[in-house]
Amino acid sequence: MPLTILLPDPLTALIAAALAVGIALVLHAVVFRIMKRFAERSDSESDGVLLKRLSSPTRVSLVALALVLVAREVPMLEAVWAKVASFVMPILVGWMVLAILRALVETMKLRANTTVEDTLKARRKRTKLTMLNRLATFIVVFVVVGLVLLSIPGVRDIGVTLVASAGLAGLAVGAAAQPALKSLIAGIQMALTEPINIDDVVIVEGEWGWIEDIHTTYVVVKIWDERRLIVPTSYFLEKPFQNWTKSTAQLLGAVKLYLDPSTRIGPIRQEYERLIKANRLWDGRVQVTQVTDTQRDAIEVRLLMSAKDSPTLFDLRCEIREAILDWLAENQPEAFARTRLASPDGIGITMEDQKAA
Structure with missing residues (x-):
């Protein structure tokens, strides 16, 4: 039954x-x-x-x-x-x-293997996938919401009425939505042109950090002190900014020393070469010692070096700076720059000598 x-x-x-x-x-x-x-x-x-x-x-x-x-x-x-x-x-x-x-x-x-030393290809792939995923999600959600609304008779009738009298209302809505549409279009452009990728090292608005996340309308920049800088997507297409890892993560950096004009550069060059070759952070590409400027009471000595990426370069510069200053204090303490004054008899004396007298 x-x-x-x-x-x-x-x-x-x-x-x-x-x-x-x-x-x-x-x-x-x-x-x-x-x-x-x-x-x-x-x-x-x-x-x-x-x-x-x-x-x-x-x-x-x-x-x-x-x-x-x-x-x-x-x-x-x-x-x-x-x-x-x-x-x-x-x-x-x-x-x-x-x-x-x-x-x-x-x-x-x-x-997308990001464990290798050169992660540029992997970061590009991850960035494209992230952007395309979010754009596709937006399109799918937009279509689904539209289909759901059209399936409701009352809403469908209202929609037909509004379309018939769109005119100025459409212009007003378009003007109001211009910033959002601009950022959305900028997100599509960024997915195609790749001015930035996830984990890129950038300087934006004077702040140094990494690209932490890329959304369709904004980008999250993680500042070195763990703050987050939220930047509109269109910013990276309209304004200049520094991208330190656009094509490679390798960078050059310098340590500047201001020394007495009578300093002997040869021993400093030899010690710098010894220090840089023994340092694990150096990538073996560039190491140069040069006198780059001369002033009245000092000369500028630049120690140029290279590293595989910006965090490594920063640590390398700090270690070399500390080591070379320790060496100068022990082996050439007279090399540190001093301010000289002219005595009445025409003999130059330093500020330290004047205080001692």
Whole structure:
């Protein structure tokens, strides 16, 4: 005897829906448990990422599919489903698309090896994937919201009326949304032209830091003291800024010493060569000792050096500066610059000599 004869229609629909949902959930749990075991035995991390991202949307989609199949046999349930399907289905499809998109992006990011010394290619790949993922997410969400709104008769009628009288209202909205649209278009341009990448070392508004994250409308710059500088995306297309890792992370740096004009440069050059060659932070490319300026009471000696990246270069400069100052204090203390004054008899004396007298 059919179930619809034994029970009232509402109760029949409720029991049928509950059974359909229960069977769908059990089936989903069994299938994903089996797939999870296969993923754990796999050497690829992408299998686990794919299962993690698809677990929730496939569970809900399978429940929806079960309700659709049961609704064909239960008239009341079919009537209820017909009312909600027009805006539930776009949401489910959009959710599934976003889950697949994010799973693919995360899988491709895993292949971008950032553990090697030269991470430029990996950082470029990660940046493109991040930007394209966010742009695609925006488009999918926009389309889903539009489909859901159009599925509601009242909203659809209002939308047709507004389109008919858009005119000046459209211009006003366009003017108000100009900054947001400008930043959005700038985000697309950045994904294509790559003026910056994630983890690039930059100087923006006089602040030195790293590109921590790139969004469609703004960029997060992590300052060296762990502050965050939030910069509009359009800034990097309209204003000049320094990118220290655009093509390579290698950099040159200098330590400047201000010494007495009578200082012997030869021993300092030899000691600097010994220090730089023994330092683990030096990359072996550049080491130069030069007198770059002459003033009345001092000469400027520049110790030029190179390193694989900016943090390493900063540490290298500090270590060389400390070591060379210690060496000068021990071996050539007279090399430190002094201020000279002319005595009445024409003999030059230093400020230190004058204080001692």
